Amino acid sequence: MKLNFNQSVKVSLITFLCMISFLTMHSQNTKPITGTVKDSDQIPVPGVNVFVKGTSTGTVTDFDGNYQLDVSNNQKLTFSNLGYKTQTIAVGSKTTINVTLETDTSVLDEVVVVGYGQQKKKEITGAVAQVDNEELSKSATADVASALQGQIAGVNVQASSGEPGAEANIQIRGLTSVFGNNRPLYVVDGIPFEGDPKLSVSEVETIDVLKDAASAAIYGTRGAAGVILITTKKAKKGLMQVNVEGYSGIQSITSGTPLLNREEYLYTKFLTGAALQDTYYGNTWTEVEQNPNAITRDTDLMEVVLNDFALTQNYSVRVAGGKEDLAYNVSANYYDQEGSIINSSFDRLNVRSNTQYTKGKLKIDTGISFRVEHQEFAPWGLLSDAISYNPLRPEVDPDAELVADAGDGNAAAQMSTLGYKLIQQDNLENNYFDGYISATYSLAKNLNLTTRYSGSFNNGTRITINPQFLAYDLDGNEVSNQRSKIKNLSTLTKKNTWENILNYKKTFGNHSINLTGVYSLEKYSYSEFFGEKYDILNNDITVLNGATSDPNAGSGTNQWTQDRESTLIGMLARAQYNYKGKYILSASVRRDGSSRFQQEHWGVFPSFSAGWVVSDENFWEPIKKTFTSFKIRASQGTTGNQGIPDYSYTANIVLDRDYVFGLDGDQNLALGAIQEDFANKNVKWETSVSTNFGVDMGFFRNKLTLSADVYNTDKKDMLFPVLLPPTAGAGQGGDVILNVGDMTNQGLELALGYKSAGKFSWDANITYSRNINEITKMSGTNKLLYFNDSTVSGHTNDSDKVSALAEGYEAGAFFLWQTDGIISNDDELAAYQEIVPTAKIGDLRYIDALTIDTNGDGIPDVGDGEINLEDRQYAGSGTPEFEMGFNFNAFYANFDFSMQWYASYGSEIINGNKALAYKSNTHRDLVYQWSPQNETSHIPVFRNAVHDNLRGATDLWLQDGSFVRLRNIALGYTIPKETTQKMGISKFRIYLSAQNPLTITDYDGYDPEVGNNGLSTRGIDKGTYPVTRLTMLGVQFDF
Structure with missing residues (x-):
């Protein structure tokens, strides 16, 4: 059941009332103090914190650097702001206190x-x-x-x-x-x-x-x-x-796959008929002749599937305060997002409470949070269904449980499957609880002991209901091809962590040391259980007992979802030293023991780093006003990865596998079990050794800053699933996990920032990242391994895989057949038929790659005379060559403006949606396919969905995935305090914002940001739920 917002608000209010204690105040004789705060150049400084020392009473300077505060004669005022040294001034008999802040060179x-x-x-x-x-x-x-x-x-x-x-x-x-x-x-x-x-x-x-x-x-x-x-x-x-804020906005999808309308579709059928010598896939009749009613339709399923004005809303409340030894912070947030594809949504309620209690040498911190999430999932492949749905098929009612005229043949079958999907209900509800308590006790001067215990609990329930759906063809025959079904899946996750931290800090003269020792223990468990039944009696009764047939129940179905439990023990020692704050050393060593390994439970992970603050040297003083700060950093460290399935060191036995006994393979069918995943008791840590060199620089009193890092990471003993032959008894697809791979990452990072203060203040930040990834070692002779889920499009029998692991290339590299245009005349046809005898004019021409070395120099110089797997060539990947970010903020009077840009360059995208639309004969490009009247076309003739013209693993679908995106832009206005204070409000801001309003790209699909699972399907756009544009209005209150 979806979370009721009114109930959630009531729960939150009760929680607040239980957690918040009201403070008492004492009054004393005060007088108003006014003044102006400027920097050393006599420019007013806005946003300076002006507080009565030792109290929480204070204010901030306005955009002209002015402030006003009521204080008593015996109190002191402190003035502080980022980039400036804090000043404290006694009030005494003064009524005006003007301050000049000194730039803090140690920002x-x-x-x-x-x-x-x-x-x-x-x-x-x-x-x-x-x-x-x-x-x-x-x-x-x-x-x-x-x-x-x-x-x-x-x-x-x-x-x-x-x-x-x-x-x-x-x-x-x-x-x-x-x-x-x-x-x-x-x-x-x-x-x-x-x-x-x-x-x-x-x-x-x-x-x-x-x-x-x-x-x-x-x-x-x-x-x-x-x-x-x-x-x-x-x-x-x-x-x-008290802080209250919220926004509400509208989402929209801004681009998509161009699809044929009725007239265009009929024209492409004419072109296909001509290419097939006036037949319709070998038949003399046409689609319209078979079903004359189709000519009256012009169906666009996208209009049904997409939700053009999906609402997003977010509301937060926070209360914080405290007195003497006790302080508290309580917050609540409600987020709700409708999906841009029907039958999808997400809402969440978060409530968190943090408290701190201090008494003498003891400090206790607690944190408690609970979260309730509800997620509704769109049926799988719904966007792909809309792309492949031709305009002559019947209109679709997304709420219909019966369709009397579903068409005929394949059309009726597709209509039945689609209707079944559209009324599917798939809902997940998660309930999370997280809490911790931490106690720090001062054992002696500079020596503290902290013990911290935390626990988390998550219970999830996913209910998937496929109601009864009936569909009939033109002759009145039932063509419903899906059984109604209900499935309940429950999961339970628990984690407990206990950490003990001993810390010693000491400064003696110009020397400072910081020693830390840690002992930690973690225990994690996961379990799941599902039950399902078929043939629902009544769509209004959506419980398991409302279905009648084929009951089934069980637990996890693979290594990642099976019931499991793991334990991790860690011990850390770290030493940090600096001399005069300019020569800095740090070293640590951690020893971890994991239950996920059978023999090599323990791993040791050392690190060392050093830094030199060059700008603190005496010889730097002459240039310090311009070149304010300069630090050099260097580090090397080792980390491990235990993120593999639990029990990988044991064999995995799969039940319910049958085998036919007998010489002829048709005598006796026996039900049994096989060992699908073989044991490897020697499985061990993946290890990463990384070296980093960096510099941090500040110019003009640190108004301009620059940080740069270069790094190299060598990853050893990477875990690869090595496929086993069926003769090993593992069945089809059996494997064993081995530490047999190596990989490197090398990169450059830059971060540039600038801040300008004054009546008009602004700041800007630019980031640049470049990472070069390479698989440097794979097992045995197999140096190319395709990912099973890296096909380009579904809904066809095309099983071409495109994304792979290959030695010498980045992980997830594409390997595709290269093409060389369209065969447009008899001479080109005759030449190409020597390689592909069945080729025809209008077909796509594949390149016979150079794979044979005829002169023995080790460099292939001719092809093998046929198109085969050896002709697939490296074609980039979904990983960008570099990324950049640009953030800009500006403030003037009571207005504020901000924008965030993001750029990604050098990635490739395989447009699987385009491939599917071509295969389904629904893409608008097919109007311009090759024909005798259009001999210069670069679009091959559509012959059928599985023709070699439309193979998935070709560069026909490959496009540049580079893009520049305006991620966020906002304009806000803060109502003057003179107005809001009369209403008891210390701050009231209203703003208008847009997210993803502008994307500049050559990619012609829905969206160039195609992450998917981050590796095997990264850059493959096949029915991916597109990123949306959001326009919103928001407010912020402070009391």
Whole structure:
């Protein structure tokens, strides 16, 4: 059942009332203090925090640098702002206090989360980047990871699809594994999560990304794919603050596959008939002659399948405050998104409470959150159905449970299948609970012990209902080809983590040390159970007992969904040292033990990094005003990957497999079991060794900053599934997992930023990322392995695979038959028929690749005289050569403006939707196919769906996937305080925003962002749920 929003609001309000305590206030004699804050160039500084020292009373300067605050004579005011040194001034008898802020040349001292602690940015020696809530909140998304796209150099974020609730694919510095886990580790408030924690953006304070192995090695086996550290908004002492914000918007799909209308379709049939010598696939009748009613139709199924004005809405409430030893932060968020394809949607309610209690040497932190999600899935392949549906077929009612005129033959069968899909109900509801308690005790001066326990619980229920659907052909015969069915799937996930952290910090003279020791224990379990029955008696009764036939029940059906349990034990020692804050060293070693391996349970993962703040040297002083800061960083670290299926070291026995005994193969049918996946007791860690060199520079008092990193990552002992022959007793497709592959990632990252303060203030940031991936070793003699799911289009018998692992190429590389235009005359035909004797004029001409070496120089110089698998050539991949991001923010008076751009260059896309439309004879291009009257056409003759003209693995469908996209643009206005304060509101902002309003690309499909599963189907656009455009209006209140 879909979550009732009114009930959710009631639950949230009750939660707030239980958690929030009201504070008492004491008053004293005060007087108004006014003043102006300027920088050393006498330019007013807006946004300066002006607070009464030791209290939560304060304000910020306006756009002219002015402020006003009521204080008493015996108090002091503190003035602070990023990039400037904090000043504290006693009030005394003054009524006007003007301040000139001194530029803080150590802007690098801002705090960054690095895992098991924090460091000043100046002391960071690894590749670590941070994004705050202000930037994240500009993206309207249910998946907080999607908001990172273009924000951080080296972090590739690509939408898996535009489906509501879909998670983005994230790769940090390239691909991590071809068979194991590729997802980065998420750590929320110090707690490791299995997969995306699915937080709302409003819950997040900052996101820190550990990109290099030296930084990520502290998480050992789980850090191979990088680490994303999320800090949620924490409790803050002071007056209670209430923040309310929300937006509502409309989504739309902006492009698509051009399809034929009735007249165009009939014309292509005429061209096909001419090409087939005036026959219709060997018959003398035409489609219209068989069904005269078809001529009256002009059906566009896209109008039924697409939802042009899908609504998205998001609402958040946050209350924070505290007094003396106790502080709290409570927030709630509701997100709801309708799908741009019918029968799809997603909504979620998040509630989180963070508290902090301090008493003497003891500090206790707690965090509790619960989340309820409901997701409705569109039927599989619905977009493909709409693409392949020709305009002469009947109109479709998406709610109909009976169709009396479904057509004839194949048309009737397709209509039956389509109607069955359209009334399908497929709903998933997840209930999550996460909580932690952390106690820190000061054992001695500079020595702290922290113990932290966390637990998470997730229960999911997916109910899929395929109601009764009846369809009849022109003669009144029932052609319904699908049985009604109901299936219930329940999953239960549990995880418990216990960590103990001992930390010692000491500064003596010019020396500082920071020693950390960690012992952690994690236990994870997953179980699932399903039940299903067929033949529903009544569509109004949608429970298992409402169906009557073929009951079935069971547990997981493969290695990834089977019931499983795993344990991970980790021990970490880390030492950090710096001298005068300019010579910095860091070293760590982590030892992890995992139950996923039978013999080599334990792995050791060391790291080392060093940094030199050159700009702190005396010889740098003459240029420091211009070249303000300069730091050099270098690091090397080792990480491991244990992200493989549990029990990979054991054999997998599959039941319900039959075999025919007897010499002639037709004597006795026996039911039995086979060993499909063979055991490998020696399976071990995948290991990554990464080296990083970087520099951080600041110019003109750090108004202009530049960071650059180059890196090299060698991945050894990668896990590959090695196919076994049927003679091994494994059946068709049996395999064994072996550590037999190697891979490298090399890259360059740049981040450039500029800030300009003043009455008109603005800032801009540019990121650039380039990663070169290469498979350097594969097992045995098989140096090319195609992915099974990398076919170009469904709904046909075309089984061509296009994406592969190949030694010497990037993972997921395309290998395609190259083409050389259309055979347009007799001379060209005669020459080509020597290679393909069955070819005809109007056919696609394939290139016989150079595969034979005739002179012994090791370089192939001629073809083999036929078109075969050897002729498939490398044709790029769905991975871009480089990516860029550009963020711009501007502020003037009470107006604010922002925009975020993202660019991806060098990827290729195989347009599977176009291939399907060609095969289905529904693409508008086919009007311009080759014919005697159109001899210059580059479009082959449509002969039939499985003709070699329309093979899937050809470059006919290959297109440039490069694009530039305006991800977000927003214009906001903040109502003056003089107006809002009369209403008891400290801030009221209204804004208009658009997401993905503009995309510049040569790709002619739905959307060039085709992530899919991130590897085997990346760049293959076959029925992918397209990314949408969103226009929205939002408001923000602070009380």
